[in-house]
Amino acid sequence: MDLILFIIFATIAVACGISLVVQKHPIGSALSLIGVMGSLAVLYLLLGAEFIAAVQLIVYAGAIMVLFVFVIMLLNAGEETIKGRSWPSRLLGIPLLTVFLGLLAYLLQRMGPSMGTVTFGAFNVGAKEIGRSLFNHYLLPFEVTSVLVLIAILGAIVLARKEIDKCLN
Amino acid sequence: MPQLNAVPMSWYLILSAILFSLGVAGFLFRRNIITVFMSIELMLNAVNLSFVAFSQHLRQVDGQIFTFFVMVVAAAEAAVGLAIILTVFKNRQTLSIDEVSSLKN
Amino acid sequence: MNFFLISLIKTGIVAGVFMTTLAYLQWIERKVLAHIQSRVGPYRVGPHGLLQPLADVVKLMTKEGFVPSHVNLFFYILAPFLAVFFALISICLIPFGPSVEIFGVRTDLGLADINVGVLFVLAISSVGVYGIALGGWASNNKYSLMGGLRSSAQMISYELPMAIALVSPMLILNDLSLRTIVNEQAGYYLGVIPRWSIFQMPFPQVFSFLIFLISAFAETNRVPFDLPEAENELVGGFHTEYSSLNFAAFFMAEYANMITVTCLATVLFLGGWHPLWPVEYGSDFVPVLLMLGGSAVLLFHGLIQPVKGRPWDRLTMPAAGLVFGAIALVFLVPVLKPILMPIFWFVAKAGVLLFIFIWIRGTLPRFRYDQLMNFTWKFLFPVAIVNLLITAFAVALQGPKN
Numbered sequence: 001m002d003l004i005l006f007i008i009f010a011t012i013a014v015a016c017g018i019s020l021v022v023q024k025h026p027i028g029s030a031l032s033l034i035g036v037m038g039s040l041a042v043l044y045l046l047l048g049a050e051f052i053a054a055v056q057l058i059v060y061a062g063a064i065m066v067l068f069v070f071v072i073m074l075l076n077a078g079e080e081t082i083k084g085r086s087w088p089s090r091l092l093g094i095p096l097l098t099v100f101l102g103l104l105a106y107l108l109q110r111m112g113p114s115m116g117t118v119t120f121g122a123f124n125v126g127a128k129e130i131g132r133s134l135f136n137h138y139l140l141p142f143e144v145t146s147v148l149v150l151i152a153i154l155g156a157i158v159l160a161r162k163e164i165d166k167c168l169n
Numbered sequence: 170m171p172q173l174n175a176v177p178m179s180w181y182l183i184l185s186a187i188l189f190s191l192g193v194a195g196f197l198f199r200r201n202i203i204t205v206f207m208s209i210e211l212m213l214n215a216v217n218l219s220f221v222a223f224s225q226h227l228r229q230v231d232g233q234i235f236t237f238f239v240m241v242v243a244a245a246e247a248a249v250g251l252a253i254i255l256t257v258f259k260n261r262q263t264l265s266i267d268e269v270s271s272l273k274n
Numbered sequence: 275m276n277f278f279l280i281s282l283i284k285t286g287i288v289a290g291v292f293m294t295t296l297a298y299l300q301w302i303e304r305k306v307l308a309h310i311q312s313r314v315g316p317y318r319v320g321p322h323g324l325l326q327p328l329a330d331v332v333k334l335m336t337k338e339g340f341v342p343s344h345v346n347l348f349f350y351i352l353a354p355f356l357a358v359f360f361a362l363i364s365i366c367l368i369p370f371g372p373s374v375e376i377f378g379v380r381t382d383l384g385l386a387d388i389n390v391g392v393l394f395v396l397a398i399s400s401v402g403v404y405g406i407a408l409g410g411w412a413s414n415n416k417y418s419l420m421g422g423l424r425s426s427a428q429m430i431s432y433e434l435p436m437a438i439a440l441v442s443p444m445l446i447l448n449d450l451s452l453r454t455i456v457n458e459q460a461g462y463y464l465g466v467i468p469r470w471s472i473f474q475m476p477f478p479q480v481f482s483f484l485i486f487l488i489s490a491f492a493e494t495n496r497v498p499f500d501l502p503e504a505e506n507e508l509v510g511g512f513h514t515e516y517s518s519l520n521f522a523a524f525f526m527a528e529y530a531n532m533i534t535v536t537c538l539a540t541v542l543f544l545g546g547w548h549p550l551w552p553v554e555y556g557s558d559f560v561p562v563l564l565m566l567g568g569s570a571v572l573l574f575h576g577l578i579q580p581v582k583g584r585p586w587d588r589l590t591m592p593a594a595g596l597v598f599g600a601i602a603l604v605f606l607v608p609v610l611k612p613i614l615m616p617i618f619w620f621v622a623k624a625g626v627l628l629f630i631f632i633w634i635r636g637t638l639p640r641f642r643y644d645q646l647m648n649f650t651w652k653f654l655f656p657v658a659i660v661n662l663l664i665t666a667f668a669v670a671l672q673g674p675k676n
Contacts, residue, residue, distance in 0.1 A: 010184050021198070029204050034404070043218065054394055059241075060240060068247070104186040108183050115177070130233060
């Protein structure tokens with residue numbers, strides 16, 4: 001049962017990933033990315049990470065991607081025009097990517113048998129364990145991250161406000 | 170052929186590698202800056218999958234804590250990055266990264 | 275296999291009841307709004323307009339469903355589908371009753387119970403923004419786009435106070451699974467006051483409840499927050515270009531969201547299926563008395579004092595009175611009591627909240643968009659945070675439980 005679910009959602013993730021790179025209009029790419037995030041959330045559930053799966057849907061698919069979709073709609077970005085690419089990238093691009101991928105796959109297959117399998121329910125991490133670890137062991141990164149988010153909010157507000165001032169003047 | 174209840178661990182890592190290379194491909198080949206941004210998010214997601222897979226394999230919760238932090242940092246980066254994109258659009262009226270090149274030559 | 279079969283049957287029952295409730299919620303809303311405005315409401319189609327939802331469904335299905343040529347076809351068709359999908363999926367998590375035994379089969383009343391139920395509901399409401407945003411954008415129409423963007427911005431702004439108002443009772447109840455939350459609200463203080471979240475020491479969650487309800491109004495795009503979809507504001511907002519079945523889908527999604535949000539408020543704040551006062555003091559007779567009272571009123575108006583000018587009332591009202599009397603007798607049967615009692619209390623509490631939704635629609639005017647945004651960012655969000663801080667302080671002072 002786990003295997004079937006993994007294969008289905010891994011296929012959906014890869015298909016959405018390919019669609020993201022291939023689509024002409026940015027909003028098609030945005031929807032494909034939401035598809036990738038949804039299937040990754042199911043894969044996290046298969047790996048026993050229930051809290052991370054829920055947070056992935058709430059934060060990534062429900063907030064960050066909404067921001068992307070907003071910006072695409074506001075800017076009314078049209079479809080991309082495919083101009084000619086420079087000849088080095090066209091010659092070396094796809095072959096190098098295939099070599100990179102093949103190398104990774106070979107290395108992982110070498111390591112494969114020594115890593116064992118994953119069964120559903122072997123190691124379930126709920127909100128309790130994450131909270132305990134986050135507030136005891138990783139308290140400093142937690143506090144620093146909240147300062148980082150505050151800086152990001154201030155930066156975004158300052159950047160957006162400059163235009164309003166310009167428009168009003 | 171593994172039995173129906175267990176997924177080999179290396180398959181998760183191979184999936185993560187495929188998604189990461191797709192993100193790199195999108196980052197290098199696409200021209201629209203918003204699509205480039207989304208490829209960066211795809212790369213971050215692939216890395217998150219690796220972290221959670223290893224957290225399950227090593228029976229430790231630290232991998233998931235790191236995923237949590239990656240998500241928070243990605244959110245902050247997306248917010249500021251999109252604000253920058255909006256400003257650039259208001260000034261240059263274009264979203265193609267080839268045309269925002271006034272520092273070149 | 276037994277588990278799958280039981281789940282399938284439960285899903286069928288819940289889906290059927292949910293869709294019927296959706297249709298008749300519209301009838302109830304029109305009747306209540308009409309009586310607030312001193313008129314009658316739907317009256318002609320069936321006795322007292324009871325077949326009006328059926329007529330509406332037939333009308334919406336047989337309308338000419340044309341697709342304008344200037345829309346982006348894929349997203350135009352995808353958007354109402356997404357809206358309805360995410361509106362209907364949250365009903366799977368809500369527990370309707372305790373574990374009961376029907377015909378020798380022991381099962382929980384409720385479809386599923388996952389360990390992170392509260393987070394999942396938040397996730398579904400976060401992702402539910404896409405139906406409206408894509409619907410507004412796909413119509414290729416300036417006003418639809420503005421309506422869609424305004425509605426999405428409103429929904430994501432009000433998610434914040436809603437999430438914080440959801441977290442405050444979690445601090446006291448200490449679990450994320452919805453069934454465990456309801457089980458922790460059993461029992462009574464001093465033997466009389468129920469241990470619901472809004473009455474729980476160390477800090478009664480009344481403010482969280484109010485903040486959650488106000489955010490729920492904004493999340494479901496109901497008055498006073500329904501600027502994005504009002505007809506006299508933006509030409510109908512994001513569903514201007516939709517007709518017949520697609521429009522019905524958005525409509526259905528709004529009512530489904532309303533029902534889901536009231537069920538969630540009942541589970542988290544009002545104690546789910548637990549009665550208002552203990553069973554020893556006779557709370558089992560509440561549904562019987564209510565039904566008998568309704569039946570008496572209907573028989574009175576049907577037989578003894580009919581309203582002038584309504585000849586059919588002589589037949590329909592006594593018939594309805596007899597139906598209510600039969601339901602009252604069903605509540606007295608001891609075999610069915612463990613199943614019917616929890617469901618009655620759950621439906622009564624959710625029904626009172628739905629009535630409040632409809633009541634406020636008939637009473638309050640609409641907010642302007644900037645007033646709406648100011649209200650959430652400058653008032654509701656700080657109040658929610660202060661409430662969370664006070665709750666956390668009270669829980670920390672109380673010390674660890676048992």
